[in-house]
Amino acid sequence: MTPSRAFPDTFPAAIKALVEAHGLGGFQKASPLRRDALACVALPTCALAMAEAERYLPDCVSLLEACLAAHGLERDTLHLRITGCPNGCARPYLAEMVLVGKAPGRYNLFLGGDVKGQRLNRLYRENIDEAGLLEALEPLLAAARRAYLVAPIKIAHTCSCLQASTTPW
Numbered sequence: 001m002t003p004s005r006a007f008p009d010t011f012p013a014a015i016k017a018l019v020e021a022h023g024l025g026g027f028q029k030a031s032p033l034r035r036d037a038l039a040c041v042a043l044p045t046c047a048l049a050m051a052e053a054e055r056y057l058p059d060c061v062s063l064l065e066a067c068l069a070a071h072g073l074e075r076d077t078l079h080l081r082i083t084g085c086p087n088g089c090a091r092p093y094l095a096e097m098v099l100v101g102k103a104p105g106r107y108n109l110f111l112g113g114d115v116k117g118q119r120l121n122r123l124y125r126e127n128i129d130e131a132g133l134l135e136a137l138e139p140l141l142a143a144a145r146r147a148y149l150v151a152p153i154k155i156a157h158t159c160s161c162l163q164a165s166t167t168p169w
């Protein structure tokens, strides 16, 4: 079961209880960001990987959760994908926020995809490390918060508009 697959109402109670009893029910309480995040296997499984993806995902999500919370956006949905190379096995180029591996600890940041698959994201920063990611996101999340106070505009839409040098509100 992937984290984004919440139990449907019709799911047998006995199986739900079994999942909880074995400590596997955490996804039910996870943030939207964590629940919907996706990564390819990358290192050490894939010989083509240039950076971590699957093993970096939990820490990266925790980092982004803290950033979103600092701007009051923690309950917003934001579809994050991480891949270890540009081949894109985690379908990164349709997601709202993407890290594509370039080298150990370094990624290209893509922003502005559409969760419905109607808009590709675009390269926003090249070859950044974790500090560079936080630096790039800070003004975008601040702008997203300002937009959110006016209308419930999704963060990614704001990021996309900023990326295109247009104003989202």
Ligand code: SF4
Binding pocket: 040, 041, 042, 043, 046, 047, 048, 049, 050, 053, 083, 084, 085, 086, 087, 088, 089, 090
């Ligand atoms: S995206 Fe690249 S690193 Fe990730 S599984 Fe596919 S080929 Fe391997």
